[in-house]
Structure formats: structure tokens, C-alpha cells
Amino acid sequence: MRIGITCYPTLGGSGVVATELGKLLAERGHEVHFITSSVPFRLGRFMKNVYVHEVEVVQYDVFRHPPYDLALAARMAQVARLVGLDLLHVHYAVPHAISAYLAKQMVGPALKVVTTLHGTDITVLGYDQTMKCVIRFGIEQSDAVTAVSDSLVEETRRLLHVDKPIRRIYNFVDTRVYDRRDASDLRREWAPRGEAVLIHISNFRPVKRPVDVVEVFARVRRTLPAKLVLIGEGPQLPLVQERLAAENLHRDVLFLGRQADVAPLLSAADLLLLPSEKESFGLVALEAMACGVPVIATRTGGLPEVVVDGECGFLSPVGDVAKMAADALTLLADRDLYARFSANARRRAHERFAAERICDEYEALYREVVEAPAQQERV
Secondary structure, eight states, X not given: OEEEEEOOOSSSHHHHHHHHHHHHHHHTTOEEEEEESSOOTTTOSOOTTEEEXXXXXXXXXXXXXXOHHHHHHHHHHHHHHHHTOSEEEEESIIIIIHHHHHHHHHHOTTSEEEEEEOSHXXXXXXXXXXXXXXXXXXXXXXXXXXXXXXXXXXXXXXXHOOOSOEEEOOOOBOTTTSSOOOOHHHHHHHOTTOOEEEEEESOOOGGGOHHHHHHHHHHHHTTSOEEEEEEOOOTTHHHHHHHHHHTTOGGGEEEEEOOXXXXXXXXXXXXXXXXXXXXXXXXXXXXXXXXXXXXXXXXXXXXXXXXXXXXXXEEEOTTOHHHHHHHHHHHHHOHHHHHHHHHHHHHHHHHHSBHHHHHHHHHHHHHHHHHSOOOOOOO
16 A cells, blocks of 8 residues: 555654654555645654655745645645555544545545544644544545554543544554663663663643653662652753752752664663653553553553553642652662563563554455545535
């Protein structure tokens, strides 16, 4: 098949999943065309069967804000005609599903549209009364819709009252990349005295509650020596730095900024801290588990579908930093328990969320959509 993929090309779970899916599809012989504002950061080296078509937004004095969604729709239609795309797989309902709908109107009903909901388009924009009708329209006009967790499917139905079938297809992890590695050299560099190593990876937005990471770490440090590794950047990073300084913990924290390849870094850690307020899936939790790292997280959104509480890690109510710290100490203090959780986490990630398995699900959906007869426009 010839498949067009549109996603946000920057750091973030949706862009990671979309890019990795495209790479897997290309490996299977499909022709994959990324139609994005820039080269997806996870695309990396040249790959056979992978093409990138960047969207150029026209700068015109009349427009206060350049119309990216219209430029994207035009580029989608152009690529679809040029290479004969079978379908467009867009990640996020707005603006991507709307742009894909416009492209389909320009190209014709033979071009099918698959929309994947990742979370923010529902959990944030879905609560905006001015955006609800647009999101609902994008979903209803898609030929097929998927969501990355059962929790997100339920929230979409509750908020938008859509009748469209929504198929749950989980996010995935490439176990060729995400697996436990020998990271002894890195670990010695981070924790030269054998300290425990806690790690947090996010975009440091308020919804990730990164200040709670500091609170959990501070409580752990009162009981045993530990180091904290922070990966990523975002608006609350300065606040995190201030809190660490106020707690006199800044000397025990490593700030690594944005990192494209986190598998070696995860392999050097003992625990992942993920105290998010909302997580439609929690891709970083899955990546940590695949590397044998138990997860200390919140019981929110799709996280309970990824992290089995009491087997792969521990889940707590949002904001309960005392329980999260106690759970972390429980695992760090009992080597046998830790080894069992580590093995459970790796096994669950490699068996339930392996890339090959999830790619099979997407391929089956693509075949259903492409082979279905063209339908009349739904209004």
C-alpha cells in the first residue's frame, strides 16, 4: 500500500508512535509518505520506502496567523495525486483529521482517512466548547478511527457523544531498541557511590506534574542515597530547578535536556517516576518497562492499562507523593521484589505491546478501510 502519515514531528508520544509505525510499515514493503511541517525527529537515517513531504505555509499580509491547516490539506491532496496514496493516516483529530477531510474532498472518495486519537485532542481540546463540533466532525468524517487506550475511547464517547466506532489500538515499543542493556559505565558515572537512580522523562508541562517528581525524590533521599535524572525540557523546568535548590538537592540531579535515544538512559535507572495528572497511554512508562525498569506512576487515564499495579510497578492517586515515595522505597529496599517487578515489566512490554503485534493490527485496519467501497459524504 501507499500510505500517507501526518503527525507532529517534534518530541511527544504521538510523533514517536507515528514515526515508528511508518518505519515498521516501510520495512514490511509499504510505501510510506510523511506529510509534515518538518522531518520527524525520530526518522533519523535514510530508509527505503520512506519519503518526506514538508508543508510550506504561504506568508501573506492578510493573514495574522498563517493557515497551516489549509496548507497541510493542499499538500496532502498534492501528494495523494502525485504518488497515488491509498490512505492518509493522521495522528490527532485537529487539525490533521480536518485537513485530511479537505484533501479527500479535493482528491475523491477513493482516498481513505484513518484518524488516531492520542489524547490532547480529546482530554484538553475536547473540553473546549468552541472546539467540540470541529473535533466531532473530524472523527465522524474519517473512514476509521483508533484511540491509544480504552480509557481514551471512553472519554471521547463521553465528551463528544460520537456514534462512530472507535477501535482501540495500543501504542507500542520496538523491542529491538527498547530492551535492557549493559549500562554499567553510565551508571557508575551517574551514581559513583552506588546510589539509587530515579529517572523522569517528559515535556515538563503542568499536566506532567514535574514538581511532584521533586517531592517524591526528596522523600526518597531522606531514607537512602539517590540520584535523579531529568530528561526533557518545558515550561515548568525552571520551577523544578527552584524547588530542587530550595530542598538542597540540586547537586544530586542530572539535567540531560532533550534526548532522542533514551533506551540506554533507561537501562541505567532503577525506577521511572511518572506522576502525571493525565496520560492517555503513557508511552514513556512502556519504554521504561521494556528496559526492565519498574514504574512509579499515577492511576490516571490509560496508565493502568500499561502498568499492572503491584506487578510492573505501583500506581497512586494523582498528587499522592507520600505513597509514591513509599512505593519507590519498597522496591529499592527489597532486591528480590525489585527483580520480580523488573522481569514482569520487561515481559509485559515485550509480549503485549511489541511493535510487530501492533503493526499487524494497523495493517489489518488499513486493509479493511482500503477494500471497503467508497461511501457517500457524511454530513
